[in-house]
């Protein structure tokens with residue numbers, strides 16, 4: 001069993017340690033057919049890639065593709081930025097993005113003060129009350145409903161949600177749930193819910209260093225422990241069928 005591609009990796013355009021070419025060389029050596037560069041997005045306070053850098057990212061991708069023969073997708077890992085499930089993606093970004101990953105990151109810019117006080121502050125201080133988990137869940141559900149998203153990254157990490165409700169809608173909307181290479185917060189009950197709704201999982205590394213590209217061993221532990229069928233892992237031996245975003 002081998003993954004076809006790794007669809008969550010970072011480069012020096014955000015907080016990754018390697019260039020796009022460094023990542024591509026490792027991908028080639030590990031036998032990946034393709035991978036996506038998904039640097040932190042436009043709404044990250046500290047190290048998000050900027051729209052003004054996209055032309056340069058594209059150029060680096062083309063060079064790395066021809067040097068290695070590995071296909072490279074231009075993606076992004078955007079942030080949840082409001083209680084309403086907004087992200088930093090605007091319509092015209094979809095002209096250049098091949099895939100969109102979205103996750104909760106505590107250093108993202110909140111849309112408004114209210115979003116800061118009701119979404120970021122309580123989660124970052126780990127005030128995980130029942131009411132907060134409900135708010136978090138609504139946020140993710142609205143994001144899936146209204147935003148262009150292919151993959152929800154590290155669902156529940158730093159922002160607990162009702163996984164069952166997210167699983168149901170994600171399946172309906174063709175959004176993949178990530179088994180992250182470093183951080184997975186799913187409990188036994190969460191995994192039961194995810195399996196019940198026939199979730200489409202994707203195994204990604206979330207590599208911030210080139211040598212970790214394609215390293216999905218942590219997610220594989222879940223695959224084995226919970227007997228997730230091959231057909232429910234969208235990048236196992238096959239190219240994922242990403243939904244069209246526009």
Ligand SMILES: [Zn+2]
Pocket residue numbers: 077103104105153154
């Ligand atoms: Zn992330």
Ligand SMILES: [Zn+2]
Pocket residue numbers: 008010077153206
């Ligand atoms: Zn990441």
